[in-house]
Amino acid sequence: MLEMTLDKSKVQEFLRLLGENRRLFAPVKDRMGTKFSEVADPSLVCLDGLNTNLSPKEVVFPQWETLYTFKEDHANEVKLAAQETLLFGARPCDARALGLLDQVFTWEGIDDPYYLRRREKTCVVALACNTPGEACFCTSVGGSPVGEIGADVLAFDLGEQLYLRALTERGEALLKEASTLTEKATEEDKQAVQQAAAEAEKQLQAIPIPKDLAALKESFDAEIWEELGLKCLGCGTCAYVCPTCHCFDITDETKKGVGRRVRNWDSCAFSLFTLHGSGHNPRTTQAARYRQRVLHKFLYCPENFGEAFCVGCGRCITNCPAGLDLRAVLERLSSLAKVT
Amino acid sequence: MKQVEETLRQEVAKLLEDGTIDVFVGHEAASLPLKTSPCFVRSPKEVDRLVWNRICTSNLATYLPQLFKRPVGLKGEWTPPKVGVVAKGCDSRSIVGLIKEKQIPRDRLFIIGIGCEGMIDRHSVGRALGVVGLADAKVDDKSVQVIGTDGREKRIDIADVLAASCRECQHREAVLSNLTIGETPSSAPEVSHYANVAEFESKSPQERWEHWVGELSRCIRCYACRQACPNCYCEECFAEETAPKWLGVTTDLSDVFVFHLGRAFHQAGRCVDCGACVAACPQGIDLRLLNQKINKDVEELFEAQVSLSLEEAEALSSFRMEDDQSFMTEP
Incomplete structure (x- = not known):
């Protein structure tokens, strides 16, 4: 596979070149640290932050989109064309999350065209982490600060230059397109990358993750959910900042005979999430709703997809207005599993 | 302490x-x-x-x-x-x-x-750190000593990172x-009480509009502001009602505006300016300005402050003959 280096002084030029016929999404400075934004001016790109406050999932799975429009008795399809897109500087956890979303939106052979139209045209350049963030735990959930899953190119910040490793054909094509700006990586570069990778992985904390699915099932009636439910405010912050949460709602918005069918993000923490048309709600308490969020990620997803739907980015922890910490919950669930 | x-x-x-x-x-x-x-x-x-x-x-x-x-599904006697x-x-x-x-x-x-x-506003500390995270912090009477995830240390005057509500708390x-x-x-x-509102009121309508477009285009409709607010206890929020449907579910500016303005109106005469909505917002939106404008109006129109005692009637849930009626229009 292609391994190149790019002098950091040329990053802007690199992005300008590749952004000529693509939409470019990259981290920019924000009052909450950094955020992914569609960037027209590459000089705004900021690669010094770790995890952006919101995940980049919106690039392929927007918060809301129109599925089709309708007027009185006929419906109009929306065009499914999407532009070539470069997602630059996503951290390996976020890239891995895209790989998980891919599984959901192609589950059991049923493709979601709205998701796939964007995803198929998105080239992901992931940026490996040299130091972990305040709530990072990627290695505990099977990830790595230098992980490759979900990315087309993996980049390393080597101080003066970026090392770029193509991981897919799309990634290789991307690097070839910018070959006038890059150099072939030397053995020294490759060694530096190996060292940086080892350093980065060492720095991450290890937390216990409950992996005994039968024990997790048993935890359904455990007492711990009660207090967690009292603490949980029932907002959608954790789900909306999460790179793997993918639940959505579909509603019709009409105005005088004209309307649109809209798909929008939803959150299992909301009390209306499971409210039936009949008025019955199977999840009546916040405890049941909080439990759903944790068990969906660590029990139901392993059952359905073979792996937990958490990449350890820590956004739900840094952003929870009630100070809930998923790591602490997982630790308690793990010790519960050992007892039973 | x-x-x-x-x-x-x-x-x-x-x-x-x-x-x-x-x-x-x-x-x-x-x-x-x-x-x-x-x-x-x-x-x-x-x-x-x-x-x-x-x-x-x-x-x-x-x-x-x-x-x-009362716990859901519980039958028989229940004492709170x-x-x-x-x-x-x-x-x-x-x-x-x-x-x-x-x-x-x-x-x-x-x-x-x-x-x-x-109280310390965590978002303000984050802004003082810039793009890096907060690895550790120590607080004393006068300052906060923070260490960023990049290992750099910084001493911040506590007065500089107090929540905006706390700075003006009476x-x-x-x-x-x-x-x-x-x-x-x-x-x-x-x-000076309501200094932020006075400054905002002095702006042109265009500037005010631009301010709120900038703030509210950040909103992700997570409802953290609403859920953290002690006044928002409605079993069903107008934002989620479907019959009638007052607003759409999207993050289109029109939907977001209706939500935040509607919520602010529901706070009229009830908001104690605790700052919970601001602290909860994952996007750092200054919702306080909106609520403070309404608090200022209530204070000026009815010479009343919100929830200072159990005995005194609240401005918007009582009627006095001398209440300001300038807002009324001829039928």
């Missing part, structure tokens, strides 16, 4: 032991620096979980109504619990409001008031309590 924390723990242990209360709602340390989490203490053995420091930012009144709701809670000035005013709005019963509540010198002691502990807080700051 350590001493106040110790006194709090002792008092709560006594209350739980002698059966005055069944559960105490307080703050406990959260795992990240400069963060606390609400906690529910049910046994004297657990009182060491309770903390009292400059990061007890949450308005605990928000967590009270749920404790007085006796609940203790620690209250800053703002928490106590929200409690007064909730009692008056009949969401929590006064006679089942034991309120421990603590004078407050203002009610630093609980207005309703069964017991007060700690020292009397220093007198209210000499910050």
Whole structure:
């Protein structure tokens, strides 16, 4: 596979070149640290932050989109064309999350065209982490600060230059397109990358993750959910900042005979999430709703997809207005599993 | 402050032991620096979980109504619990409001008031750090010593990272309590009240519009502001009603505006400016300005402040002949 280096002084030029016929999404400075934004001016790109406050999932799975429009008795399809897109500087956890979303939106052979139209045209350049963030735990959930899953190119910040490793054909094509700006990586570069990778992985904390699915099932009636439910405010912050949460709602918005069918993000923490048309709600308490969020990620997803739907980015922890910490919950669930 | 924390723990242990209360709602340390989490203490053995420091930012009144709701599916007799809670000035005013709005019963509540010198706003500390995260922090009376995830240390004056609400707070002691502990807080700051609103009002309509377009285009409709607010206890929020449907579900500006303006109107004469909405917002939107504008109007029109006592009628839930009626239009 292609391994190149790019002098950091040329990053802007690199992005300008590749952004000529693509939409470019990259981290920019924000009052909450950094955020992914569609960037027209590459000089705004900021690669010094770790995890952006919101995940980049919106690039392929927007918060809301129109599925089709309708007027009185006929419906109009929306065009499914999407532009070539470069997602630059996503951290390996976020890239891995895209790989998980891919599984959901192609589950059991049923493709979601709205998701796939964007995803198929998105080239992901992931940026490996040299130091972990305040709530990072990627290695505990099977990830790595230098992980490759979900990315087309993996980049390393080597101080003066970026090392770029193509991981897919799309990634290789991307690097070839910018070959006038890059150099072939030397053995020294490759060694530096190996060292940086080892350093980065060492720095991450290890937390216990409950992996005994039968024990997790048993935890359904455990007492711990009660207090967690009292603490949980029932907002959608954790789900909306999460790179793997993918639940959505579909509603019709009409105005005088004209309307649109809209798909929008939803959150299992909301009390209306499971409210039936009949008025019955199977999840009546916040405890049941909080439990759903944790068990969906660590029990139901392993059952359905073979792996937990958490990449350890820590956004739900840094952003929870009630100070809930998923790591602490997982630790308690793990010790519960050992007892039973 | 350590001493106040110790006194709090002792008092709560006594209350739980002698059966005055069944559960105490307080703050406990959260795992990240400069963060606390609400906690529910049910046994004297657990009182060491309770903390009292400059990061007890949450308005605990928000967590009270749920404790007085009959458990779903429970048949037969049910007696609501006796609940203790620690209250800053703002928490106590929200409690007064909730009692008056009949969401929590006064006679089942034991309120421990603590004078407050203002709480640290974690978002402001984050902004002082820039794009890196907060690895560690130590707080003393005057400053916050922070270490970023890049390893750099920084000492920040505590006054620079106090929550905006706290900087202007005029009610630093609980207005309703069964017991007060700690020292009397220093007198209210000499910050001109509603300075932020006055400054905003002096702008042109175009500038004001641009300000709110900028702020509200950040909104992700997570409803953290609403959920953290003690006044937002509606079983079904207008934002989610479907018949009639008042607004759409998207993050289109028109939908976001309707939500935030609608919520602000529902706060008229009820908001105690605790800052919970601002602290909860994951996008750092300054919602306080909106609520403060309405508070200022209520104060000017009705010469009333919100929820200062159980006895006094609230401006918008009472009528006086001398009330301002300039807003009325001819039929």
